[in-house]
Amino acid sequence: MLLFDKNKYVFSVLVGILIASCSFEPAWITSKNKEKILWQKIDLKEPKTSNEYRLNRYLVSRVGDAENAEFFLKYELITDTKRTALSFDGKAYRIRIHGEVKFTLIDNSKNTIVVSSSVKDSLGYSDAILAVTDQASERDAYARLMVLLGDRIVDELLRSGTLANEA
Numbered sequence: 498m499l500l501f502d503k504n505k506y507v508f509s510v511l512v513g514i515l516i517a518s519c520s521f522e523p524a525w526i527t528s529k530n531k532e533k534i535l536w537q538k539i540d541l542k543e544p545k546t547s548n549e550y551r552l553n554r555y556l557v558s559r560v561g562d563a564e565n566a567e568f569f570l571k572y573e574l575i576t577d578t579k580r581t582a583l584s585f586d587g588k589a590y591r592i593r594i595h596g597e598v599k600f601t602l603i604d605n606s607k608n609t610i611v612v613s614s615s616v617k618d619s620l621g622y623s624d625a626i627l628a629v630t631d632q633a634s635e636r637d638a639y640a641r642l643m644v645l646l647g648d649r650i651v652d653e654l655l656r657s658g659t660l661a662n663e664a
Contacts, residue, residue: 535654537561539568539602549574551640552598555647560654568611572600572650576642581621592635595619596642600650602657612657616649618642 539560544550552574556562575597582591596619602612622638624631 535560535651537563538566539570540564540566540605541570542572546574548576548639548643551643552647555644556650559647559651567605569603569605570600570650571603572598574598574646576639590624591621592624592638593619593621594638594642596646598646598650600653602654612654614653616646616653618645618649620645 537560539562541553541556541562542549544553552572556570577595579593579595580591581593584590595617597615597617599615600613601610603609604611620638620642622634624634
């Protein structure tokens with residue numbers, strides 16, 4: 498004997514998805530005229546390290562990347578790790594990564610700085626089991642930190658009044 502009707506369950510899930518999807522709107526589209534104010538208008542600095550590459554790829558997914566763009570985003574990424582939970586023999590069981598990105602958005606046509614700011618965030622990961630899992634945990638933590646920092650950069654760009662006036 499079934500405790501629930503499968504048809505009603507599937508129908509309610511589909512209706513829920515439909516209702517939830519109506520409120521989704523990308524961050525770079527203004528609510529007034531639906532004009533894209535960041536998409537494909539920013540050229541990004543070429544990455545040199547693996548963390549810069551992760552940050553760059555995430556920023557490309559959020560704002561696009563254009564070679565002859567109106568703006569150029571120049572950034573400096575700084576990361577620092579600290580051991581936070583230690584055993585009696587000195588083994589770190591918890592590691593905290595602090596990340597900071599200092600960025601500048603430059604208007605290519607006027608060669609002026611439009612936005613200059615910095616964002617910070619931190620993230621932790623476990624380092625207790627095996628060398629292979631420790632490396633995977635570390636890679637995953639750095640990837641998640643780059644997503645957090647990328648979101649903060651896009652938020653700062655959208656918050657700046659100068660870009661809203663450009664649109």
